[in-house]
Amino acid sequence: MRVLSIETSCDDTAVAIVELDEETQSIRVVANLLSSQTALHAAWGGVVPMLAAREHSRNIQPLLTAVFTEAALTPNDINLIAVTAGPGLTPALVIGVQTAKTLAYRWHKPLLGIHHIEGHIYANFICPSQSKMERQYNTFPLLALVVSGGHTQLILMRDHFNYEILGETQDDAVGEAFDKVAKMLGLAYPGGPEVARHASCVNPPTAEIQVPQNHITLPRPMINSGDYNFSFSGIKTAVLYTLQKQNPETLTDENFINTVCAEFQNASVEVLVSKTKQAINQYAPKTVVIAGGVSANVHLREQLAHMINQNFSDVAFLTPEFKYSLDNAAMIGSAALLRWQRMSEHDRNQALTTWEMLEPNANLKLQSF
Ligand code: KG4
Ligand code: ZN
Numbered sequence: 612m613r614v615l616s617i618e619t620s621c622d623d624t625a626v627a628i629v630e631l632d633e634e635t636q637s638i639r640v641v642a643n644l645l646s647s648q649t650a651l652h653a654a655w656g657g658v659v660p661m662l663a664a665r666e667h668s669r670n671i672q673p674l675l676t677a678v679f680t681e682a683a684l685t686p687n688d689i690n691l692i693a694v695t696a697g698p699g700l701t702p703a704l705v706i707g708v709q710t711a712k713t714l715a716y717r718w719h720k721p722l723l724g725i726h727h728i729e730g731h732i733y734a735n736f737i738c739p740s741q742s743k744m745e746r747q748y749n750t751f752p753l754l755a756l757v758v759s760g761g762h763t764q765l766i767l768m769r770d771h772f773n774y775e776i777l778g779e780t781q782d783d784a785v786g787e788a789f790d791k792v793a794k795m796l797g798l799a800y801p802g803g804p805e806v807a808r809h810a811s812c813v814n815p816p817t818a819e820i821q822v823p824q825n826h827i828t829l830p831r832p833m834i835n836s837g838d839y840n841f842s843f844s845g846i847k848t849a850v851l852y853t854l855q856k857q858n859p860e861t862l863t864d865e866n867f868i869n870t871v872c873a874e875f876q877n878a879s880v881e882v883l884v885s886k887t888k889q890a891i892n893q894y895a896p897k898t899v900v901i902a903g904g905v906s907a908n909v910h911l912r913e914q915l916a917h918m919i920n921q922n923f924s925d926v927a928f929l930t931p932e933f934k935y936s937l938d939n940a941a942m943i944g945s946a947a948l949l950r951w952q953r954m955s956e957h958d959r960n961q962a963l964t965t966w967e968m969l970e971p972n973a974n975l976k977l978q979s980f
Contacts, residue, residue, distance in 0.1 A: 612630060612631045612633060612690050612691070612948060612951070612952075613628060613629070613630045613631075613641070613684070613688055613689050613690055613691070614628070614629050614630075614689070614690065614691040614692065614693050614944045614947050614948050614951075615627075615675075615678070615686075615689045615692050615693070615714070615944075616628075616629060616692075616693040616694070616725075616940040616941070616943040616944035616947060617671070617692075617695070617707045617710060617711050617940055617943070618694070618695045618707060618727075618730065618938060618939065618940040618942075618943050619663075619667045619671070619699075619703050619704060619706050620695045620697070620698070620699025620703060620704055620707070620727050620938065621658055621663065621699055621703060621760070621938060622648040622649065622651075622652055622658045622663045622666075622703070623645050623646070623647050623648065623937075623938045623939075624645070624646040624648075624666065624667045624670040624671055624674055624706075625644065625646075625674075625938060625939050625940035626644055626671070626674045626675055626678045627640060627641075627642060627643040627644065627678065627939065627940035627943070627944050628640075628641040628642045628678055628679075628682045628684060628689070628944070629641065629643075629737075629941055629944030629945055629948060630948075631948040631949075631952065637738050638736055638737050638738060638945045638949070639737075639738050640737060640740065640944075641682045641684070642678045642681040642682040643934070643940065643941040644674050644678050644681065644940075645938075645939060645940070646666075646674055648662075648663060648666045649800070649801060651666065652800065653799065653800045653801075656794060657790075658700065660701070660702045660703060661702055663702065663703040664700075664702035664705065664706055667703055667706035667707065668706050671706060671707070671710050686714075686718050686720075689718070689720060690720070691720060691721050691722075691723065691947060691948070691951055691962075692714055692715050692718075692720050692721070692722045692723075693711070693722070693723045693724075693725050693943050693944055693946070693947030694707050694708055694710075694711035694722065694725065694943065694969075695707055695708075695724075695725055695726075695727050695730060695943055696708060696724030696725060696726065696969060696970075696971060696975055697724075697726065697727065697971055697972035697973055697974065697975030698726075698727055698728075698761065698972070698973055698974055698975045699727055699761075699971075699973060701973045704971030704972075704973065705971050707971075708724070708969060708970065711969075712966055712967075712969060715963075715966045719963070720963075721951075721959060721962035722962060722965075722966035722969065723947045723950060723951065723962060724966075724969045725943045725946045725947055725950075726946075726975055726977050726978070727975075728759070728902065728903070729772075729774075729946045730942040730943040730945070730946050731757065731759060731902035731906075731931075732755045732757070732766070732900065732902045732946070733942055733945040733946035733949060734902065734932075734935040734936070734939070734941070734942035734945060735900040735901075735902065735929045735930070735931050736945050736949060737931070737932070737935055737941060737945050739932060740932065750897050750898035750927060751768060751769055751770050751771070751896075751897065751898070752767060752768065752769050752894060752895070752896045752897060752898075753767075753768040753896055753897065753898040753899070753900060754766070754887070754890055754891060754894060754896040754898070754899045755767075755768060755899075755900050755901070755902050756883060756899070756900070756901045756915070757901075757902045757903050758784075758785050758786065758883065758901060758902070758903045758904070758908075758911070759784060759786050759902075759903030759904045759905060760784060760786035760787055760790065760903075760904055760905075761784050761786070761787070762779070762780075762784050762903060763779060763780040763784045763785045763786075763841050763843065763883075764776055764777075764778070764779040764780075765777040765778050765779075765839045765886060765887065765890050766977075767890070767894055767896070771949060771950075771953060772949075772950060772953065772979060772980040773980075774978075774979050776977070777839040777890055777894075778838055778839025778840040778841065778886070779840060779841065780840070780841040780842065780843060781833075781840055781841065781842050782842050782843065782844035782845075783842075783843040783844045783847060784843065785841070785843050785879055785883065785905050786803055786903065786904050786905045787843070788843035788846060788847045788879065789802050789803035789806050789807075789875075789876075789879070789905065790802035790803060791847050792806055792847055792871075792872075792875050793805050793806050795850060795854055796809075796854075796862075796868050796871060796872070797862075797863075798868075803904065803905060803907075803908070804907070806872045806876060807872075807876060807908050807910065809868055809869045809872035809873070810869065810872040810873040810875070810876040810877075810910065811909070811910075812865075812869040812873075813869045813870055813872070813873035827853055827870055827871060827874045828874065829846050829849045829850065829853075829875060829878040830845055830846060830849055830878065831846075831878050831881050831885075832845040832846060833882065834881065834882050834885050834886075839886055839889070839890055841882060841883075841886065843879065846875060846878050846879060850871060850875055853871065854871075876908070876910055877910075880908070880911045880914050881914075883911060884911075884914045884915055884918050887899065887915060887918070888918055888922065891919070891922075891923055891926060896926065897925075898926065898927045898928075898929060899915070899919060899926055899928050900928075900929045900930070900931075901915065901930055901931075902931070903936075904936060904937045904938065906930060906936045907933055907936040907937060912930055915928065916928055950980065953980070
């Protein structure tokens, strides 16, 4: 069973061909291509939706041709098409959705619309490329810590495609806060990886809890709120106040910038790890996964792994491979294949025509199936 998947929710045009080994039920990526627009949007300090749409429409056709060439397959070898239906930027989503609908019509294939965050979660079910090892699929209940540029959520899954949102950010997403702090410090776009890079100059990643080697202390908002909600705009504003108190030379001092980045990263990660620990205690999941672009953050990965190893030795901790942490189409294919496996014959037949109703939805809500 093979899927052609497309993702255009933000500033990366991505297409992939992913297959499910029916015998082992494992997900393997046959080809995964991406055309990044980072350099284009960097000039504007953020993603410009109409520019993103223009680039998607330029890039998607060559990428589709290239993905079939790389996979040495033809459309006849594809059983299913999948596309990110939302959430995201409407002009950007439209390009992927319209392309997928056109292909479903032209090739007479079923089409599934996938939620972007669902894709990030299912990136954890892709078999590691370097190993023949299978990922475990009967690992529910599963707790997903979702950390992206638009979302920060703790989601409990009692089974595949069954989502209970335990809590979420009340203001900024954690990735958004990383990006805004980077901007305040005059760092390059996109900010998250830049903040992480500067932070690692102060605190090289280790498995130990890290003590900031400086006099800047930022708040850990809602860390003791007793629920699973988050707030990141408070940490961001505290950074702003800290910067406002400095003289101009300090603001451009490399050591100072590194120190602010390290303390901001420590504060954010501490809150994420603390709430995850609390949720593991209450819900006793068999598996914990991280999902979304901030899952590429090495300090977050290490602190979560450390907390889980120390306190919950029987809980499996999965992280996506780095190339599937950030936006990509393979994750959309992974979610679509595992969903297809669980669909009735009737629903599969419906998917040959229900795509006519598929529309991009910038505010799509995560739905259980
Ligand atoms: O999932 P993603 O690629 O796009 C969305 O769905 O939003 O996540 C992008 C976010 C951005 O805010 C980016 O700055 C952040 O992930 N990010 C990171 C790192 N790599 C990407 N944040 C912290 N540390 C990183 N290494
Ligand atoms: Zn994403």
